[in-house]
Amino acid sequence: MKMNGAKILIESLKKEGVEVIFGYPGGQVLPIFDALYDAPVKLILTRHEQAAAHAADGYARATGKTGVCLATSGPGATNLVTGIATAYMDSVPMVAITGQVKSFLIGNDAFQEADITGITRPITKHNYLVEDIKDLARIVKEAFHIASTGRPGPVLIDLPSDIQMQEAEFVYPEKVDLRGYKPTYKGHPGQIKRAAKAISEAKRPILYVGGGAIISGASEEVRDLAIKNDIPVTMTLLGLGAFPMDHKLSLGMLGMHGTAYANHSIMESDLIISVGARFDDRVTGKVDEFAPHAKVIHIDIDPASVSKSVEVDIPIVGDAKTILKHLIKAVKKPDTKDWLKRVEDWKAKHPLKYKDDGKIKPQYVLEEIWRATKGEAIICTEVGQHQMWAAQFYKFTNPRTMISSGGLGTMGYGFPAAIGAQIGKPRATVFDIAGDGSIQMNIQELATAVINKLPVKVIILNNGYLGMVRQWQELFYKKRYSYTTLCGTCPDFVKLAESYGAVGIRVTKKSEIKAAIEKAIKTDKCVFVDVCIEEEENVYPMVPAGQAINKMLGGGLA
């Protein structure tokens, strides 16, 4: 059947099973919006294109499906950039569609023209400028394939508006043929054997689990491997949820703000079994001093992640779930009794703690949220102190429940991501843990949450500071709080929420927390809970930049 480019795009999205996209209209996507007017594909109108990209990202992380966002050319497209970069760093499957000026105007500095394929080249897994209507269906097919397979990532399709209006026969390709793209899924049997032997012989093994385990759907296998063989498990920020944090083998998060016992354990281990993690600098600290006694098994679908920052002894390239299944069968249980005792000692000696002195402590708020939700909620976060407290004090138990910008560290991510997550998981209880700084970076999305009746619960841990930067200034810049004070300049978040039609709750006393959280959970509307917390509370433990990760402030020494 013949149809125009805009219709071909929508039909292709339908073929990919897309039910919802996030976007914002504009001059160069008018034909697409016209096609969307009576299409079964629903568009969620955000109030900023950046939020559309983050919402598509949150949707993707919560559901495992590919998130789709749509914006017009020029400023619409450039507003997506932060969201695309965020998704790229955290390996989130996303297809971003941008309108472009008419083909014959490209390169002319036309109105609202930006070279978005050029701009996004280093932050996309791949991108396309559609030059011929005949290529459109194939490009959409390839884009979804590339975005969702191998190490997932964002793919951008730039679609000039004249091509949106040209007509062609719609034929959706059955399969993709890309000679330059053949991701490896099955792990090398010889390497798996070597890994199994290393695990069986290890005295002090540790599982180091990252976001790749969640993407791969390998949580069950991680649990199996750990529990059957008595191997303690530590997770990266994005790995949280891959293994239940309330299990006795869980060491919680490691790294710069990881638990002292996770950091001590990995530093003293003789075997690191890395599953879908990439030895990021926030995890390793000073890389030359990282885990000096450990052999490293690295399971990763991206060969470029292997031996990038840490020398790997046994690399296994492939899909984590598939590899772990084989590995579990081949491992003979190592004797870790003494090791677990040492780990237990560290746990007992250096627990996560905070001084509960009557003021509202952010850690306490997170603990209460955890108690109220039994660890079953989807927790999105912004970026900063509150993010680290969430990672430390909310005991994640299920995969795809921790949604946070890890690699890029994007403030303003959490609220739109929570909107996307809630749309993808309508029955889930979705929180956005925010700070008074971060929430103001995409606060306009209150409108999106209200109009779509999304009961997202935003907890603003309000300390009147850009807290994480203030903490660094306190510790390393002699308390010169240069431009990090927001106190007295924040809007009244309660009234602000109400003005959009959301519910606002303010908490100034510790005794009010429980009731406020319960009310937020019961409310079937978007809720802002403005919690006035201790202003100068710090995130501990903390590994100062460039130090070995067992040299923690506030974590006790080994």
Next chain:
Amino acid sequence: MKHTISVLVENKFGVLARISGLFSARGFNISSLAVGETEDPTVSRMTIVVEGDDRTLEQIKKQLNKLIDTIKVVDFKEGEFVDRELILVKVAVSPKTRKEVLEAIESIGACIENAGSKSISVSATGDHTKIKALLELLRPFGIMEVVRTGRIAMSTEDKGLKVEGKPEVNE
């Protein structure tokens, strides 16, 4: 250490930018880069000379392989390939040095492309040793301008660099 890498890529718009962008974004240094169509018009070959230790080279190869438009990456090993470069050199001459310069040009087998009263332009093709020798020979007379194509290289094995696609990593 310098390495000569041969990259087969899709002969498509924007691919050169992807490759060069990758090098600059990741802080890899390109000594030279030459691009041209292959026996298959849908495929281009880039010959890239890069400098770096083994670990950097490993990363460069992996990152190149990660690009969807990259079909194959080969890091040539010493003795398993031929390489050539074309160079144009403009060397200064005076009545006093003219004879000596002409002798030097002849001794290394370079061609005179233009001879003026103050300069002589020569061309030469050769592998990197020959090109280096030519430059060293002419330097004392005063080199006014150098234009180089960048190195191209081909394996000397009895088969072509096939473009059937990326091999599985574990094979």
